[in-house]
Amino acid sequence: MAKILCIDDELDVLESCSTILKSKGHIIKCAGNGTDGYKEALNFKPDLIILDVMMDSHTDGFHAAYQFRNNEKLKNIPILMLTSINQISKLKFNKEKDGQFLPVDEFMEKPIVPQKLLAEVDRLLGLKEENINREGVKNVY
Amino acid sequence: MRERVFNLLVIDDENGIRAGITRVLENHRIKFIDFDTILSFKIYSAASLGDSEKIILQENFSFYIIDYLLPDGNGIQFLNLLNERVNNTYLAIMISAHGELPLVVNAAKCGAFDFIVKPFGPNEIRSAVYKAAEYFLLLERNKEFEADKKRIRYEFISILAHELKSPINAIESYLNIMEGHLQGELINNYQRPIVRSKTRIQEMRKLINDLLDLTKIESNCRERNIEEINLCEVMHNCLESYQPLAKQKNIRINYQIDEKLLINANRSEIEMLVNNLISNAVKYNKDNGTVDFTASIQGKKLNIIIVDSGIGIAKDEKNKLFLEFSRIKNENTKNISGSGLGLSIVKKIVDQYHGSIEVESEVDRGTKFFISLTIV
Ligand SMILES: Nc1ncnc2c1ncn2[C@@H]1O[C@H](COP(=O)(O)OP(=O)(O)OP(=O)(O)O)[C@@H](O)[C@H]1O
Numbered sequence: 424m425a426k427i428l429c430i431d432d433e434l435d436v437l438e439s440c441s442t443i444l445k446s447k448g449h450i451i452k453c454a455g456n457g458t459d460g461y462k463e464a465l466n467f468k469p470d471l472i473i474l475d476v477m478m479d480s481h482t483d484g485f486h487a488a489y490q491f492r493n494n495e496k497l498k499n500i501p502i503l504m505l506t507s508i509n510q511i512s513k514l515k516f517n518k519e520k521d522g523q524f525l526p527v528d529e530f531m532e533k534p535i536v537p538q539k540l541l542a543e544v545d546r547l548l549g550l551k552e553e554n555i556n557r558e559g560v561k562n563v564y
Numbered sequence: 565m566r567e568r569v570f571n572l573l574v575i576d577d578e579n580g581i582r583a584g585i586t587r588v589l590e591n592h593r594i595k596f597i598d599f600d601t602i603l604s605f606k607i608y609s610a611a612s613l614g615d616s617e618k619i620i621l622q623e624n625f626s627f628y629i630i631d632y633l634l635p636d637g638n639g640i641q642f643l644n645l646l647n648e649r650v651n652n653t654y655l656a657i658m659i660s661a662h663g664e665l666p667l668v669v670n671a672a673k674c675g676a677f678d679f680i681v682k683p684f685g686p687n688e689i690r691s692a693v694y695k696a697a698e699y700f701l702l703l704e705r706n707k708e709f710e711a712d713k714k715r716i717r718y719e720f721i722s723i724l725a726h727e728l729k730s731p732i733n734a735i736e737s738y739l740n741i742m743e744g745h746l747q748g749e750l751i752n753n754y755q756r757p758i759v760r761s762k763t764r765i766q767e768m769r770k771l772i773n774d775l776l777d778l779t780k781i782e783s784n785c786r787e788r789n790i791e792e793i794n795l796c797e798v799m800h801n802c803l804e805s806y807q808p809l810a811k812q813k814n815i816r817i818n819y820q821i822d823e824k825l826l827i828n829a830n831r832s833e834i835e836m837l838v839n840n841l842i843s844n845a846v847k848y849n850k851d852n853g854t855v856d857f858t859a860s861i862q863g864k865k866l867n868i869i870i871v872d873s874g875i876g877i878a879k880d881e882k883n884k885l886f887l888e889f890s891r892i893k894n895e896n897t898k899n900i901s902g903s904g905l906g907l908s909i910v911k912k913i914v915d916q917y918h919g920s921i922e923v924e925s926e927v928d929r930g931t932k933f934f935i936s937l938t939i940v
């Protein structure tokens with residue numbers, strides 16, 4: 424059983440994640456945007472963060488990821504990033520050129536498949552601190 | 565003004581003509597105010613088909629001046645060569661002797677842009693080159709327009725794809741939960757996923773209908789039937805659709821329209837316009853709020869004012885209102901659904917009637933839309 428924070432601007436994604444994760448006894452908190460998510464994380468001290476790319480507000484999801492990594496208390500929490508097919512490539516985020524790589528530990532495409540989500544969550548919860556992708560690693564995606 | 569230098573190739577076996585054309589165009593500058601461009605040429609020359617074949621492999625040319633009769637072939641052969649080998653935009657001017665009309669017609673078919681008939685002087689050269697240069701810039705501009713159109717279309721479709729994918733993903737996620745029996749064996753446990761899925765489907769249907777409305781207005785092929793419409797009647801029908809939602813929030817919709825107010829317009833357009841504005845005025849209103857709708861005729865103008873006592877719109881969000889798929893996201897709007905097309909539809913209709921639309925708003929106090937349509 425773990426504490427998991429879900430951040431997405433879409434109600435249905437939050438509800439689906441909650442339902443799936445609660446069925447395994449996890450404790451879930453939700454936030455509707457990056458700013459609220461960051462605040463919630465400081466209070467809730469989650470063991471894992473599930474973060475949406477959040478296309479609607481452009482780079483909100485990316486921004487949140489960097490914010491977590493820059494906070495001493497939060498930087499070692501594994502992050503699972505939710506995306507929709509073809510989404511990353513469309514954003515004006517040039518991974519190659521800027522040498523910036525997303526500091527997240529795994530990507531997962533929607534729709535959410537319970538078994539996959541649960542397996543990924545288990546794997547990420549077991550991740551050792553030294554294996555957390557704090558800097559952003561080249562071939563993560 | 566932008567200074568631009570274009571490569572121009574003169575192909576003629578007569579030394580004198582090559583030198584003459586070069587002298588005339590070498591320091592010639594043409595000013596095109598409409599294109600904000602000062603244009604000049606870098607001149608190359610060739611004495612035969614063989615020579616020119618070599619040069620076009622090394623340089624890109626925008627303009628050619630070609631003598632029809634060459635020692636090792638003719639101008640049409642050269643045009644065919646260009647057709648085959650060259651990808652950039654170019655214009656060719658052909659020099660021909662008097663009375664070669666059939667040849668000239670043929671050259672036009674092969675892509676010659678213009679002709680100069682021998683004997684000619686500097687003025688003939690300059691005016692032919694002027695015409696070609698102007699046309700060249702026009703072609704370039706059209707290409708840019710086309711590229712812009714493609715880009716806008718691409719962006720539209722990308723956003724649309726995203727808008728369609730979200731509900732499908734949401735519904736599929738819920739179905740996965742049900743399929744996996746994650747909330748137990750009883751169907752009653754799944755009310756929430758079912759209700760949410762149905763909501764998402766309804767929203768998607770609304771999006772599709774909005775899209776159809778949007779393209780209906782944009783396409784000119786549909787017959788646009790203009791008839792006499794009673795605005796009161798339109799309002800009545802509209803109220804029937806939005807009264808239930810208004811009742812839920814205890815919102816009063818008042819309207820002031822002369823019962824005899826008749827306008828000449830397209831019925832479905834006016835319905836869409838009124839529906840979208842009333843829909844917003846109700847959706848973005850507060851409990852116990854009001855909506856006031858007034859319409860009046862002033863000369864050839866139909867003026868409509870819609871005032872609501874709702875959540876209002878912040879100043880810096882105003883310019884986004886009429887963009888396709890644009891919705892304002894904040895605490896007040898997060899539970900209100902919509903496709904973000906309503907006001908783009910309204911704007912398109914207003915444009916059809918050479919009208920105007922203006923917004924005044926105060927956050928937390930309410931919003932006023934002023935619409936003026938030209939009704940002939
Ligand atoms: N009367 C209003 N008061 C406050 N905000 C408004 C009002 N009308 C429109 N808006 C804001 O402008 C945005 C765009 O409106 P628009 O009608 O184009 O889209 P929508 O209502 O979100 O979706 P749709 O009408 O396609 O269902 C809305 O999302 C809302 O935030």
Ligand SMILES: [Mg+2]
Pocket residue numbers: 840843844902905906907
């Ligand atoms: Mg609307």
